[in-house]
Amino acid sequence: MQTLRSIEEVINQQCGCRRAFLTGHGSTAIYLALKAIESVAGSGEVIIPTLCCPSLAQVAIYAGFKPVFADVRRDDFVLDETTFSARISPQTRAIMPVHLFGNAVPMRPLLEVARERGIFVIEDAAQSLGGSYEGRPMGGWGDFGILSFGGTKIVQAGAGGALLTQRDEWLPIIEKEMACLPPFARSTPLALRALSHRNLYHACVDLLRTDPSLDVHQIFSEALPLYRDLYLHAFPEDPTIMAKVASGFQNLDAENGERVQRAEQYHAQLEGCQGLTLCSAWRSSRVVWRYALIIHDSEKLLLVTERLRRNGIHASNHYWSVADLMCGEKALPDTQYLCPRILNLWVDRVADKPYIERCCRIIRDCLETPGDEGSLSS
Template sequence: MIPLCIPEIRGNEWNYVKECIDTSWVSSVGSYVDLFEKKFNEYVDSKRAVVTMNGTAAIQLALIALGIGEGDEVIVPSMTFISPVNAIKYVGANPVFVDVNRDTYVLDVEKVEELITDKTKAILPVHIYGHPVDMDSLMKIAEKHNLYVIEDATEALGSKYKDKMVGTLGHVGCFSFNGNKLITTGAGGMLVTNDEALGERAKFLSNQTKVTLENKAFYHPEVGYNFRMPNLLAAFGVAQLEQIDEYIKVKRDNASYYNELLTAVKGITVPVEKEWAENCFWLYSALIEDDYKLTRDELIKVLSENGIESRPFFMPIHDMPPYKECKHGDLTVTNELYARGINLPSSVGLTKEQIEMVCSVIKK
């Protein structure tokens, strides 16, 4: 089976993790926690990074740190993995679903303003599958209406918008290091911000709002959260981060090769990359149009029969039981993309021969 997207582990992971074990610094306190935050901060060029136990926790932490809570509204795309929507509900706020663009699959900025009410407190764009949202246009809307912008960059580490790393353009950015992401810690996430006070607030909240008194007792002045990452996983992350530029180059080269082989195939629409964007191509994502000989789901079945794993686009959240009653705008494009979208094998370790095999099955 050619897998959809599996981790690439080939650097200093074992050495750094072994150091944690040998020194007994395996929990949420240790040098690699601080080092991972520092190195990640330098990589994305933000002012503060706060490591978390997963990407969902990073998003929830961002919402809490910004004071978003009961009865507030947050505008978010319905075509996304469910994490950002669940995080909105965790803090007592309500998601309001906005449509996406057909070509880039990301939040349609032109449809945001019509959904803003006096209850709206934030916009949560998702850089889905790696392509950035048009952040300049979105930030203008946010500034006009005095709203926060929390970037879900969990699928887009390494992607750029006008030469700036996604996740650093809004008030807060959130990343994931799940096993299928560009770099992994097995499970883990990161919050970044250019507001140092906000970053310190997020770090304080993530560590149970713990204050150590002079006699070493722990004092907690407010409700806190245990969103910390163990030193073991942070060590793994430091090793992975050392390889990230090479991983991105491989992903982008593979996407170019897919485009080269599939562009001329009738009924296949390959992904675009806007002139202001640099896509990390976390997953290679294409559309199956009406003039292709199979439906999207039929193609997924045929690929599987040929030993190739693929996946449909994320099912729209507004169709799921917990969120059917949520407010939303016109979601025509969201519904269409779900019916047509397919993710093809995208691992860093994917070979050209495997890409050729995938494309040959699609062609015939």
């Protein structure tokens, strides 16, 4: 029978960290890392890539920090030491590099800048578990690493996350903060509030897709206190969830190998297609959460997404600029270009060979057929 400590030890070995702590969510792990930093350096600013899940910025606020947003690179959707350095101030306490979609942040030069400036690094590997950068596991580079085992992640348990650390001096601080976390809970009221939060996000993004000049940040940010308790919980000591996490790590190499193979199939069938740019950064990290590409005509992106969904193909357009949602900041040019143009395709087990072939055929049909409508054939 699995225990929390035995699972944490498996995570230690996989990620090359000194100690792993299981948490209720990946967002809880971020909160704990920031509270640990606050205990030794005080609160202040945390630099976050503006192209990421908005929960990173929300949890930073819950922990008493001010999120500051850095632009990302167009070719692989992640920040680097240049975009990070441009946002450093005397109040900067931490940076949160995110290996988005499985694409590796260049951690070595980023760490050099952070060390020179006395800035802590919280490495978000929620979408890159099992991948590596320069031969070292992603999640094991920073002062802290973040993992998530939510329903769509590479290790899917429906709940849970983990905080990784490399330094023994953090352990008593983290343990003290963990003792204050409420127990994990599922209830109809919580589920309804989670749905409300999701709907708010998508409603704001839909408004911005319609008119990017709109300022929706007051609508989005003023509601954040209502959702704090959705993000902060202890790990659910549920035998089913624990078994899924343990099994996910046992099968991690095989799972990632299959995901990379599916990404290669998408890549081969879409290469040379008019109107899009493919990203192949996952080839070096050897991990793919979603196969992400850029469709340069934003109207065509909406057509492609709608056509795929109509034909039973999973597709999403994550993420919109968190800076736009949280503070109305629009002066981050690469992110502003990417937001209305990203298409995410699934690489989990739903995406067998016929599924991928059908998906790529629909994309090509929409982009290469003259006129706006394309064919409805699947």
